[in-house]
Amino acid sequence: MSTCTDNWEQVEAAAKMVLGEPIVDFIEQASAKPHPESQLIAVLHEVQSRFGYLAETHLDAVAQLMQVPAAKVVGVAGFYHFFRLKPRGKFMINVCIGTACYVKGAERIAQKIIEELGITWGETSKNGVFTLEGARCLGTCGLAPVVMIDDEIHGEVTPDQVPALLEKYLKKARE
Amino acid sequence: MAKNKKISLTIDETPLQVDAGTTIMHAAEQLGIRIPRLCYHPDLSLAGSCRVCIVDVKGMGYYMAACSSEVWEGMEVQTNSPEIRQARRDIVELLIDNHPMDCQTCERDGRCELQNLAYSLGVRARHFEGRRKRFPIELSSHSVVRDSEKCVLCGRCVRVCAEIQGVFNLSQHGRGFHTVVGPAHIANMDDSVCIQCGQCINVCPTAAFVEKRGAGPVWDALANAEMHVVVQTAPSIRAAIGEGFGLPPGTPATGQMITALRRLGFDRVFDTDFGADLTIIEEAHEFLSRLQAATEGNDECRMMNDELASQHPQSRSIHHSSFITHHSVGPLPMITSCSPGWISFLEKFYPELIPHASTCRSPMMMLSVLAKTYYAQKAGIDPKKIFMVAVMPCVAKKYEARRPEHFTADGMPYTDAVLTTRELIWMIKCYGIEFAGLPPGEFDAPLGTASGAGDLFGTTGGVMEATLRAASELITGKPADRLDYTEVRSVEGLRETYVAIGEHNIHVGVANGLTNAKILLDKVKAGREQFHVIEVMACPGGCVGGGGQPYPPEGVKVLDPDLLRRRASALYAIDGGKKLRKSYENPAIEEVYSSFLGGPGTEKAYELLHTHYHAREPRGIR
Numbered sequence: 098m099s100t101c102t103d104n105w106e107q108v109e110a111a112a113k114m115v116l117g118e119p120i121v122d123f124i125e126q127a128s129a130k131p132h133p134e135s136q137l138i139a140v141l142h143e144v145q146s147r148f149g150y151l152a153e154t155h156l157d158a159v160a161q162l163m164q165v166p167a168a169k170v171v172g173v174a175g176f177y178h179f180f181r182l183k184p185r186g187k188f189m190i191n192v193c194i195g196t197a198c199y200v201k202g203a204e205r206i207a208q209k210i211i212e213e214l215g216i217t218w219g220e221t222s223k224n225g226v227f228t229l230e231g232a233r234c235l236g237t238c239g240l241a242p243v244v245m246i247d248d249e250i251h252g253e254v255t256p257d258q259v260p261a262l263l264e265k266y267l268k269k270a271r272e
Numbered sequence: 273m274a275k276n277k278k279i280s281l282t283i284d285e286t287p288l289q290v291d292a293g294t295t296i297m298h299a300a301e302q303l304g305i306r307i308p309r310l311c312y313h314p315d316l317s318l319a320g321s322c323r324v325c326i327v328d329v330k331g332m333g334y335y336m337a338a339c340s341s342e343v344w345e346g347m348e349v350q351t352n353s354p355e356i357r358q359a360r361r362d363i364v365e366l367l368i369d370n371h372p373m374d375c376q377t378c379e380r381d382g383r384c385e386l387q388n389l390a391y392s393l394g395v396r397a398r399h400f401e402g403r404r405k406r407f408p409i410e411l412s413s414h415s416v417v418r419d420s421e422k423c424v425l426c427g428r429c430v431r432v433c434a435e436i437q438g439v440f441n442l443s444q445h446g447r448g449f450h451t452v453v454g455p456a457h458i459a460n461m462d463d464s465v466c467i468q469c470g471q472c473i474n475v476c477p478t479a480a481f482v483e484k485r486g487a488g489p490v491w492d493a494l495a496n497a498e499m500h501v502v503v504q505t506a507p508s509i510r511a512a513i514g515e516g517f518g519l520p521p522g523t524p525a526t527g528q529m530i531t532a533l534r535r536l537g538f539d540r541v542f543d544t545d546f547g548a549d550l551t552i553i554e555e556a557h558e559f560l561s562r563l564q565a566a567t568e569g570n571d572e573c574r575m576m577n578d579e580l581a582s583q584h585p586q587s588r589s590i591h592h593s594s595f596i597t598h599h600s601v602g603p604l605p606m607i608t609s610c611s612p613g614w615i616s617f618l619e620k621f622y623p624e625l626i627p628h629a630s631t632c633r634s635p636m637m638m639l640s641v642l643a644k645t646y647y648a649q650k651a652g653i654d655p656k657k658i659f660m661v662a663v664m665p666c667v668a669k670k671y672e673a674r675r676p677e678h679f680t681a682d683g684m685p686y687t688d689a690v691l692t693t694r695e696l697i698w699m700i701k702c703y704g705i706e707f708a709g710l711p712p713g714e715f716d717a718p719l720g721t722a723s724g725a726g727d728l729f730g731t732t733g734g735v736m737e738a739t740l741r742a743a744s745e746l747i748t749g750k751p752a753d754r755l756d757y758t759e760v761r762s763v764e765g766l767r768e769t770y771v772a773i774g775e776h777n778i779h780v781g782v783a784n785g786l787t788n789a790k791i792l793l794d795k796v797k798a799g800r801e802q803f804h805v806i807e808v809m810a811c812p813g814g815c816v817g818g819g820g821q822p823y824p825p826e827g828v829k830v831l832d833p834d835l836l837r838r839r840a841s842a843l844y845a846i847d848g849g850k851k852l853r854k855s856y857e858n859p860a861i862e863e864v865y866s867s868f869l870g871g872p873g874t875e876k877a878y879e880l881l882h883t884h885y886h887a888r889e890p891r892g893i894r
Binding site: 102105108153156157169171175176 | 442443444455465
């Protein structure tokens with residue numbers, strides 16, 4: 098038969114293009130290990146840390162390159178709270194709503210952030226700078242109430258401090 | 273652990289011994305106790321997710337799922353108590369409270385496992401009414417409709433799709449209250465790797481998966497005096513339709529089915545078996561031309577053909593001596609192409625093997641094409657006035673009929689509507705026809721005359737058996753001394769064997785269920801063994817286990833091997849009882865070749881009876 102019906106090369110090339118070389122390398126290394134399908138979560142972590150979230154195209158590409166069914170990849174990504182399926186802002190705001198922070202008024206801080214940014218839990222501000230999430234406990238109860246922005250912990254926050262706090266990161270984002 | 277180690281336990285105070293590794297559910301069955309169940313299916317992996325089968329095990333402090341708990345020495349099981357019955361009732365009530373209460377208008381009313389369970393467990397009132405999940409009905413596919421509001425998250429569809437079909441299109445997405453079953457990204461079924469086999473419909477205990485309805489346009493056509501409404505019925509319909517009217521599974525009901533179709537108002541009742549006979553001849557010739565091409569330069573093969581032509585001068589119209597003329601010839605092994613679910617799988621999962629698929633259109637399509645060309649011409653009817661209905665055991669046939677290859681150049685579909693066995697049963701009931709007492713009818717000429725070989729198409733190994741019947745005479749040039757090839761009846765799902773035909777030792781593979789097919793396809797890819805012909809049917813047991821077949825009666829599990837065997841035995845009985853058992857002895861086929869097509873393998877036959885396939889995305893992961 099003269100016509101080639103195998104579309105694997107195109108499928109593979111498209112998947113590699115979507116994920117980029119570092120991730121493709123990571124997947125190749127993972128695939129060389131025993132039970133490569135058990136590396137799925139590690140690969141998803143890698144993709145999320147590179148792109149900030151897991152887009153449908155990322156998940157499909159991971160499925161093809163790892164040869165794990167797409168339904169499974171998406172099922173796993175959607176099951177774990179840590180994985181984000183929507184784009185996230187430049188900065189991740191995690192308001193702790195664990196018991197200690199909650200008692201110390203985390204709800205009021207969150208409410209202030211929601212008002213300031215015009216978004217609600219799990220959403221990203223229109224300018225793409227902030228994404229708001231709730232955390233169950235950040236392990237720094239002595240500083241309650243706590244707001245974590247990316248990797249920085251802000252302790253004993255009051256609602257009044259929220260605008261200035263956000264402004265600080267907005268400035269960073271503009272730089 | 274020793275294989276036959278026995279475990280002693282008591283169930284409901286009755287002592288018994290069972291093999292180690294037995295589950296509580298199966299141990300109880302040995303005492304005639306049927307523990308209620310929902311997510312459990314014997315052919316699928318254990319989920320233990322619905323908790324309907326809970327039992328009380330002494331000392332455990334919590335109820336255990338009987339389906340997924342193995343017995344242990346000295347175990348004391350209680351399957352019934354007021355508390356257990358109450359707990360099971362509560363579990364089912366909670367499922368129902370998150371379920372649309374539209375039983376009367378539901379596709380599965382009366383045949384719904386959830387409904388039956390609720391009744392048998394004694395759910396007579398609702399106590400937990402609250403918020404209910406809401407999802408739109410997903411109608412993108414020509415074959416399978418997904419209605420997630422009816423889903424009880426038992427996961428049977430996810431398991432059948434992955435484990436039996438190897439497609440892995442479905443997964444549970446999200447968590448808790450928001451969990452939903454669907455393809456990756458909860459995409460439309462049409463944009464997914466779904467191959468339209470409909471086994472999710474078969475195993476669903478409710479109506480979260482159902483076939484796309486097709487009866488509306490058929491009723492309209494039947495009521496339209498302008499239209500000449502023609503119907504064809506697939507081989508496996510006659511073997512299963514009786515079940516819809518209380519006849520025991522395996523009762524052949526060809527005669528009543530034909531009469532019922534006439535009463536519904538169809539102008540002509542044709543037999544897809546005729547299309548199957550034609551497929552066999554085209555496919556046998558295609559196979560020989562592939563065999564010839566594969567052994568090109570091999571004089572034996574050329575001689576074989578010359579011999580053939582000289583020995584069968586009387587039927588040259590069918591035993592055409594020149595096979596390869598109008599198109600490139602595919603490689604060996606040749607893989608059958610009648611099953612549209614399988615073809616869809618091929619195009620998405622193994623596109624590189626497409627050249628191996630027989631280019632023959634399926635029997636349904638061959639018959640439809642001839643109905644709108646040969647028959648239309650013969651009867652003097654404008655093809656545009658013919659409404660072609662196909663009754664199929666299959667939901668993928670609905671998709672197949674919509675493939676652009678099966679439309680004329682000016683956009684007329686050869687098959688206008690496809691109904692499943694279930695839909696035809698419903699139409700007959702809707703019309704008020706007492707099926708069981710109907711006098712037998714006969715198929716109409718000219719597309720209703722069929723050999724017994726055509727009937728075999730409805731069960732696994734049948735296409736192979738029918739093809740071998742035809743090929744043996746083509747190859748040896750002598751009348752076949754053998755009609756039955758029981759060794760290719762792949763009841764367990766996968767067969768590989770050699771069949772001696774003349775001097776050839778034909779290496780055949782037969783698979784049903786696509787997980788089984790994968791095994792053969794991977795062998796073809798590896799190339800270590802040279803298969804000659806492979807038959808693939810997408811559904812377990814072949815078409816008798818198709819996604820459009822009747823739901824089994826209460827108490828009989830879906831895909832029950834015994835049920836499938838009984839349906840298949842009806843087809844073997846029909847074949848065995850026919851005088852005409854060889855496709856090319858079918859006078860109607862001789863007639864169509866001599867007066868219309870000009871013989872097998874002619875340009876006209878190729879144009880009308882053959883098709884092509886191409887790689888499709890998303891590419892499946894195998």
